[in-house]
Amino acid sequence: MSAENLLLRVRDLDVRFRVDRKSEPFRAVKGISFDIPPHSTVALVGESGSGKSVTAMSILGLLPENAIVEPRSEVVYGGRDVLKAPLAAMQEIRGKEISVIFQEPMTSLNPVFTVGDQIGEVLRLHMGMGARQAQARALELLAEVGIPDPRLRVNSYPHEMSGGQQQRVMIAMAIACEPKLLIADEPTTALDVTIQKQILDLMAGLQQRHHMSVLFITHDLGVVGEIADRVVVMQDGEIREQGPVREIFEKPKDPYTKALLACRPRLDRRPRRLPVIDDFIRGEGAAGTAERTRGTSAADPIILEVRNLDKTFFLKEGLFGRRAIPAVKDVSFRLPKGKTLGLVGESGSGKTTVGLTLMRLHEATGGEVLFEGRDLLRLSEKEMMAYRRRIQIVFQNPYASLNPRFTIGQILVEPMRIHGIGSDGRERTEMALHLLRRVGLPEASFHKYPHEFSGGQRQRIAIARCLTMKPDVLICDESVSALDVSVQAQVLNLLQDLQDEYGLSYIFISHDLAVVKYVSDRVMVMNEGRIVEMADSDEIYHNPREEYTRRLIAAIPRGLQRARETQP
Amino acid sequence: MSAILGNASAAAVRDSPGLWALAWRRLLQDRVGMVCLVIVAAYLAMMVASYTGLVAGDWSRERGVSYANPSFLAGEVNLEAKALEQRKAAAKAPPVDLSDVDPLAPRYKEWAERAAKIAVHEVKRSQTLPFGGDKWGRDVLLKTVKGSEVSIFVGLSSALLATLIGTVLGALAGYWGGRVNDLLEWFYNIFTSIPYILLILAFAAVATATGKFGKGIVPIVLVLSLTGWTGIYRLMRAEYIKHCNREYVKAAQAIGASNTSRMFHHILPNVSHVALVQLSQYTVGFIKAEVILSFLGFGVPVDMVSWGTMLAEAQNELVIGKWWQLVAAGASMAVLVTAFSLLTDSLRDALDPKLR
Numbered sequence: 026m027s028a029e030n031l032l033l034r035v036r037d038l039d040v041r042f043r044v045d046r047k048s049e050p051f052r053a054v055k056g057i058s059f060d061i062p063p064h065s066t067v068a069l070v071g072e073s074g075s076g077k078s079v080t081a082m083s084i085l086g087l088l089p090e091n092a093i094v095e096p097r098s099e100v101v102y103g104g105r106d107v108l109k110a111p112l113a114a115m116q117e118i119r120g121k122e123i124s125v126i127f128q129e130p131m132t133s134l135n136p137v138f139t140v141g142d143q144i145g146e147v148l149r150l151h152m153g154m155g156a157r158q159a160q161a162r163a164l165e166l167l168a169e170v171g172i173p174d175p176r177l178r179v180n181s182y183p184h185e186m187s188g189g190q191q192q193r194v195m196i197a198m199a200i201a202c203e204p205k206l207l208i209a210d211e212p213t214t215a216l217d218v219t220i221q222k223q224i225l226d227l228m229a230g231l232q233q234r235h236h237m238s239v240l241f242i243t244h245d246l247g248v249v250g251e252i253a254d255r256v257v258v259m260q261d262g263e264i265r266e267q268g269p270v271r272e273i274f275e276k277p278k279d280p281y282t283k284a285l286l287a288c289r290p291r292l293d294r295r296p297r298r299l300p301v302i303d304d305f306i307r308g309e310g311a312a313g314t315a316e317r318t319r320g321t322s323a324a325d326p327i328i329l330e331v332r333n334l335d336k337t338f339f340l341k342e343g344l345f346g347r348r349a350i351p352a353v354k355d356v357s358f359r360l361p362k363g364k365t366l367g368l369v370g371e372s373g374s375g376k377t378t379v380g381l382t383l384m385r386l387h388e389a390t391g392g393e394v395l396f397e398g399r400d401l402l403r404l405s406e407k408e409m410m411a412y413r414r415r416i417q418i419v420f421q422n423p424y425a426s427l428n429p430r431f432t433i434g435q436i437l438v439e440p441m442r443i444h445g446i447g448s449d450g451r452e453r454t455e456m457a458l459h460l461l462r463r464v465g466l467p468e469a470s471f472h473k474y475p476h477e478f479s480g481g482q483r484q485r486i487a488i489a490r491c492l493t494m495k496p497d498v499l500i501c502d503e504s505v506s507a508l509d510v511s512v513q514a515q516v517l518n519l520l521q522d523l524q525d526e527y528g529l530s531y532i533f534i535s536h537d538l539a540v541v542k543y544v545s546d547r548v549m550v551m552n553e554g555r556i557v558e559m560a561d562s563d564e565i566y567h568n569p570r571e572e573y574t575r576r577l578i579a580a581i582p583r584g585l586q587r588a589r590e591t592q593p
Numbered sequence: 594m595s596a597i598l599g600n601a602s603a604a605a606v607r608d609s610p611g612l613w614a615l616a617w618r619r620l621l622q623d624r625v626g627m628v629c630l631v632i633v634a635a636y637l638a639m640m641v642a643s644y645t646g647l648v649a650g651d652w653s654r655e656r657g658v659s660y661a662n663p664s665f666l667a668g669e670v671n672l673e674a675k676a677l678e679q680r681k682a683a684a685k686a687p688p689v690d691l692s693d694v695d696p697l698a699p700r701y702k703e704w705a706e707r708a709a710k711i712a713v714h715e716v717k718r719s720q721t722l723p724f725g726g727d728k729w730g731r732d733v734l735l736k737t738v739k740g741s742e743v744s745i746f747v748g749l750s751s752a753l754l755a756t757l758i759g760t761v762l763g764a765l766a767g768y769w770g771g772r773v774n775d776l777l778e779w780f781y782n783i784f785t786s787i788p789y790i791l792l793i794l795a796f797a798a799v800a801t802a803t804g805k806f807g808k809g810i811v812p813i814v815l816v817l818s819l820t821g822w823t824g825i826y827r828l829m830r831a832e833y834i835k836h837c838n839r840e841y842v843k844a845a846q847a848i849g850a851s852n853t854s855r856m857f858h859h860i861l862p863n864v865s866h867v868a869l870v871q872l873s874q875y876t877v878g879f880i881k882a883e884v885i886l887s888f889l890g891f892g893v894p895v896d897m898v899s900w901g902t903m904l905a906e907a908q909n910e911l912v913i914g915k916w917w918q919l920v921a922a923g924a925s926m927a928v929l930v931t932a933f934s935l936l937t938d939s940l941r942d943a944l945d946p947k948l949r
Contacts, residue, residue: 189739386843412849417847425841427841430863440848443848443850
C-alpha cells in the first residue's frame, strides 16, 4: 500500500520518560513503526509495560510533561507530523478526526452533567451545531450505540447508568464527529464478559457503518481475534510481530506471540500445566501436552459444606431508616477434599461475598458453614481462631493485599507468630524461606518490600502467606484476574502444583470462564446472589442447562471468530 | 537469621530501602527542603544549647544602658538613656545648701568620707549592644535566643501531644465506626462549635486562674494541645475509614491479627505520613499561637521570656521608636516558621502517599 493511502503512519516512534534528575530516562517505546490503513481495525496487543498506551498517547499528542520524544520519530496523519504540530492544530484534530475511548467509563464521564449535555458539548465544539441541533443529534447517537429509550436516557446522569451503558455513551461521544480514527484503549477490560461481547459487536458494526479506522489497544489476544484486521504485538516497547490477524493466529512466527496464544487457558483442552513464555523462548513450546482430568464423584470426602447461606447488607437511609440489600440468597454447596470448586458470575452476583462470609470476614445473616462437621458461623471469636488458619484467602489485587510498610519476611512470619506455628523466630524464618523457594521467589526477597515486586510476584507472596498457616481450604478471590495472561498461566500452574503437593481444596472465584473451566472440578454459576447452576466443569461447559449459563459461555472470546459475522 | 541467609541477605538488606529510607533519599535531592531542614535543625540546636545554659545563660544581666542602640546604629541619639542619665546626674548634684536649718548638717561630711571608703562598683553599662537592648538594658539578641527555648518547646510539645490525641481518637473512630464513631463525632462537634480563640482563652483563663494545670509553660502546652487535636482527628479518622476496607487489612484479619494489631501495627504505619505532615504544620501553628497568647497575657509567666512576651513588650517600645526587639523576635520567628512550612511541603512530597 502506498504511503498516500495510509490513514496514519508511525515511524521510529521513540519515547522516553524522565524519572528524576539523577537516573537515566526510562525508555518506554523503542523505535516502533506501524501503519493504520483506512477503514480497518488495527489491534495493538501487549502485556502491561509493553508501551502500548504510551504509543496511543503519542498519536493523540497527550504525552505527559516528562516525556521526551526522539526528534527522528514521526507520526504522520493527513500529511502532517502530529508530534511536531502546534497545539492549536492538535486540538482541532483531537476529538474531531481522532477520538478516543478509555478503559474506565466511570471516570471518563463528568458526573455533574447529563450524558446528553456531554455529547452535545462535543458536537457544539467541533461541528459548530446549535443547542437544539446538538440535542437531536445526541438522541440519534444514543440510539445508534444501543441505549434503550434514548429520549428518556439523554437526560440521565452517568451514575444512573450501568458500566456497559456508560461505555456506550463514551463510544457515542467518540463517534459524534464522525472521526476517521478511533483509538480504543482497553475499552472492555473493566466490563463483564457478556457486556464485553456486546461492546465488541457494537464497535465492529460502527467501524463498518462509519468507514472509520480503529486502533484497538488490549492485553487480551482473545478479544483481538473478534475485531481486528491487523495485529501488532508489542513487548517491552518493541514490536515483536505484526501482520494480518489470520496470519498471527494461525502461523505466528515470534515465540512471544506463540506463547501469548498458548498460555491462555482454552475451553477444549486442559493440559497438566499451562505453557508459559519461558517455554517458548527456550523453544519447548510443546511441553505439557498431557491432559489433566477434572471432575468430582459422589464418594469424595467433603471438607466444607455450606447450607442455605444468606447475607444481607444494610444501608443507612435517612435518620433512622435502613435499607436491606440482599447480596447472597440461599446458597448451598459442598467442597470435596482436594478438589476445586469454581465460582463464576458477573459483577454484583455475590460471589466475592460468599467467599468473605465463609471466612467470617463478613458476618452471615443466616445459614450454616460446616467445616469438618462444626458450624463456623456459630463459633465465638476465640474458637474461630483455631479454624481461621485452616481456611485462607488470596485476594484479587496483588497491589493492595500486601501491607506496603512490611518486608516480605514480616508478612510471612506474622501469621506464624499469631497462630504459634514454629517454636521461635529462627524456625519461622526458615519456614518462610522454604515457602519463598516453593512459590518460586529468591530467598533475598525476604528483606524486600512489596513495591519491589511485580504483580505476579506479589500474588506468589500472598499465596506463600496463606501457606504459612498450612490451610486446608484456599479461597482464590479473582486471584489471577489482575495479572497479565503469561503471568496468569504461571500462577495457575503454581496453584495446581500446590494442590497436587499439599492436597489443598480451592474455592476459585472468577469472572473469567475459561480460567474457571481450566482449574475447576466443579463449577457453580451465580447470578443476583443465587446459584443458577452447579455441575462438573466439563458437563457445565458442554451441556449448560440454564439460559443464563448459556449466555455466559457464548460470550467467552474465542480467538478468530469474527464479531461482525456473529451479528444478526 | 543472618546465618541462614548468608551473604545474599546482606546484599538484599542494602538494596531494599523501606518507605522512610526512600523518602529520606527524595528529601536529600530537594535543595529547598535540605536548606530548611538545616535551618530547623539549627534552631533546635539553639534551643537545646539555651536550655542547657551553653548560650544565653546570663540573658537577664543588664549589660547596656536602657534601650541601648544596636552597634550598627551607634551614632543615634538614645533619648531614653539620656533622660535616665540626667535623672541620675540630678540626684548626684550637690543638694541645695540647707546647713543652717538642717540639724544633721555637721555630720554629712563625716558620712561622705565613710561612704567613700566602701568601694562602690559602678556597673559600666555599654552604650551599644549587638542588636540593641531592652528597657532594662538586657541584650535583645540573647533574649531572642533564650526566647526560642520556650517558643519552640511549646510549639513542638503541644503539636506532639495534639497529634497523639488526634491520632488515637481518629483511629478509634475510623476503625470501629458505629457507636464509638458517633460518640467521638459528638465530642468533636462540641469542640469545633466554639470559636477557636474563645476556646483557647477560656482554657487559658481557667488554667492560669486555678493553677491546676501546673506551673510555668505546662498549662500553655496543655491548653494548645487540648484545643488543637480536632483537625488531625478528622484527618486520621478519614484515613482509617479508607484503609479499613483495603485488602491488606482484610488479609490481616484473615490471618487472625487482633483488632489492636490491625489498628496500630498494620494501618498506622500506612497513615503515619499524614500525621507527620500534620505534626509539622501544627508546630508552626502553635509557635504562632504561643506568641499570640503571650501577647494577650495568657502565655508564659512573666519571669520567663518567649518571642511572644518580647512582642508584647515591643508594642510599647514602638511608640518611642525602639524597633529592635520587635524585629529580633519577629524575624527569628518568621525564619523558623517559613523554614518549617517549606520543610513540611518537602516532607509531603518526599512521603508521596502514592504507594507503589
